[in-house]
Amino acid sequence: MQLWLHLMNLLLPILSWYLRFSHQISIILNSGASPQNGSAFDFIVVGSGPGGSAVAGRIAKLHSVLLLEAGAPAHLMQGIPILFPAFQDTPYDWSFLTERQSQTMALLEDRRTRWSAGKALGGGSAINAMISLRGNAKDYDEWREMGNPGWGYQDVLPYFKKSETFKGYPFDSR
Numbered sequence: 001m002q003l004w005l006h007l008m009n010l011l012l013p014i015l016s017w018y019l020r021f022s023h024q025i026s027i028i029l030n031s032g033a034s035p036q037n038g039s040a041f042d043f044i045v046v047g048s049g050p051g052g053s054a055v056a057g058r059i060a061k062l063h064s065v066l067l068l069e070a071g072a073p074a075h076l077m078q079g080i081p082i083l084f085p086a087f088q089d090t091p092y093d094w095s096f097l098t099e100r101q102s103q104t105m106a107l108l109e110d111r112r113t114r115w116s117a118g119k120a121l122g123g124g125s126a127i128n129a130m131i132s133l134r135g136n137a138k139d140y141d142e143w144r145e146m147g148n149p150g151w152g153y154q155d156v157l158p159y160f161k162k163s164e165t166f167k168g169y170p171f172d173s174r
């Protein structure tokens with residue numbers, strides 16, 4: 001375990017440098033990818049995170065849609081879950097800082113900590129650990145009970161299943 005940690009400590013700065021370099025290259029290579037003056041679209045979706053991409057994908061089945069993303073195109077290494085820490089604090093990360101915390105973060109400078117958020121095609125899913133979990137059933141049921149028909153767990157479960165393509169485990173058991 002310790003050897004693994006040492007290895008990661010050594011590798012992460014190198015990967016991080018490589019990501020900064022390839023970010024610059026991808027900006028240059030994709031500089032012509034913007035829509036041309038005069039292009040018209042039925043819908044414009046801002047942000048290509050899991051939310052925006054799903055919305056744009058659905059709309060694109062029937063209409064033309066422009067998906068705007070502030071960050072860079074996806075990077076090859078984004079498909080390797082264990083490398084997700086290498087993307088933090090690179091141009092693929094908005095690198096936000098939390099507000100000053102009064103009760104926690106006592107050992108950090110100004111009691112603030114880094115708050116990563118993906119800045120790339122795919123949004124957070126481009127820099128996250130790719131752990132897939134359905135939401136907690138109780139949360140959905142509570143939202144329905146608060147007066148939101150259609151938001152109970154059994155209501156949303158078919159949509160979870162519709163979006164899941166992983167075949168290695170019997171997810172239907174839940």
Ligand SMILES: Cc1cc2nc3c(=O)[nH]c(=O)nc-3n(C[C@H](O)[C@H](O)[C@H](O)COP(=O)(O)OP(=O)(O)OC[C@H]3O[C@@H](n4cnc5c(N)ncnc54)[C@H](O)[C@@H]3O)c2cc1C
Pocket residue numbers: 046047048049050051052068069070071084116117118119120121122123124125127128129130131132133
């Ligand atoms: C380090 C990290 C690890 C995580 N690990 C996991 C995990 O293992 N499993 C999991 O399920 N979830 C994980 N998450 C959470 C998950 O990634 C987020 O919940 C998810 O990405 C949120 O999706 P979203 O579409 O709401 O927003 P986001 O993914 O944040 O997407 C918003 C997009 O909008 C773009 N944008 C913002 N402003 C503008 C603008 N003005 N113009 C154009 N584009 C703009 C951003 O660049 C971004 O691409 C993790 C998150 C982080 C940061």
